[in-house]
Amino acid sequence: MIDTEVRVGIVGAGGVARRHAEALASMPDVGLVGVTDPDGGRAADLAATVGTTPADDLDALLARGVDAAWVCVPPFAHGEVETRLAVAGVALFVEKPLGLDVAAAEQVHAAVVTAGVPTSVGHHWRSSAVVARARELVAGRTIRLVSATWLDKVPPVPWWAQRGSSGGQVVEQAVHVLDLARLLAGEVTAVHAVADAAPPSPGTDVDSATAGTLRFAGGAVGTLAATCRLAWKHRAGIELYADDLALSVSEEQLTVRDSEGIRTVEVDPADARTAADRAFVDHLLGRPPSGGGIVVDYGEALRTHRLACALADSVASGGPVALDGAR
Ligand SMILES: NC(=O)c1ccc[n+]([C@@H]2O[C@H](COP(=O)([O-])OP(=O)(O)OC[C@H]3O[C@@H](n4cnc5c(N)ncnc54)[C@H](O)[C@@H]3O)[C@@H](O)[C@H]2O)c1
CATH class of the missing domain: 3.40.50.720 (NAD(P)-binding Rossmann-like Domain)
Structure with a gap:
């Protein structure tokens, strides 16, 4: 103790x-x-x-x-x-x-x-005040559509653009927004993804872009879009849609639109870290x-890791990959 x-x-x-x-x-x-x-x-x-x-x-x-x-x-x-x-x-x-x-x-x-x-x-990200607020807003609601994105540059670490060192962008980076997808919309039961396999620079071998679809246990459908071919971090976040509710969540911001109008809350990402x-x-x-x-905890993060790896496996196999959607 x-x-x-x-x-x-x-x-x-x-x-x-x-x-x-x-x-x-x-x-x-x-x-x-x-x-x-x-x-x-x-x-x-x-x-x-x-x-x-x-x-x-x-x-x-x-x-x-x-x-x-x-x-x-x-x-x-x-x-x-x-x-x-x-x-x-x-x-x-x-x-x-x-x-x-x-x-x-x-x-x-x-x-x-x-x-x-x-x-x-x-x-x-789960420790962010805007994610906590998003959780309150979706509680008891049926999510219909999820749109997760990670549109960025290649990070400045030597191992990142080698698949055998990083696992590729979905496993290494988009895993943050996949974790939010699970947190806010529930478990994913199936994925299917394709990639632009062109490497971002000579001598590297990660995909330049990935597009995936997700089927959630609760009935929602979703997409993941990721690219590392920009010279800046363009957007990383998730959008969720329920009946008469639209949420957009990033590390910096939550935007909500519902029958009461549009509200935006901003946070310092350092606070959640x-x-x-x-x-x-x-x-x-x-x-x-x-x-x-x-x-x-590790077991919870392992569920998100399995989801990211399923998307990578789907790219590799060219077919859909099923996941255990039970908690
Ligand atoms: N949660 C987040 O927002 C966040 C942000 C940045 C990085 N990360 C993650 O953190 C990890 C490290 O990223 P980074 O940017 O610090 O990378 P980095 O390359 O700057 O640092 C990694 C360090 O680990 C060392 N290392 C390698 N093998 C080791 C071993 N067996 N034992 C001890 N040290 C070892 C390397 O020598 C290097 O100094 C990555 O997986 C990255 O995704 C997470």
């Missing part, structure tokens, strides 16, 4: 690790015990920024006594890291996606269930979430 301070290790020292580490370093009930990354220079740099020290490897980090680890590694590096931490009894905050495919994530899930360690996954970290720390300390955030 964790008493008054959570001892946190950071695994991976890239962009998202920095974001989490800075948020955690500002929390009085978190002690950062170290940072590990195969790139020792990166680990040392991040550790210095947040007032801790680099650890040579996972064993060295574990030897310092760790209650919880924030696993901030690229998609290809998931699996063994989480399993070793879980076996050591360490609680896990895991960045999305859970891995390149379903099999690796299923193995981690089995390990965390066996070990009984608390988990949360970086689906921080911090709230997700805060919620997991509170969870580990046995307290109610103090920042409006939500813990999305």
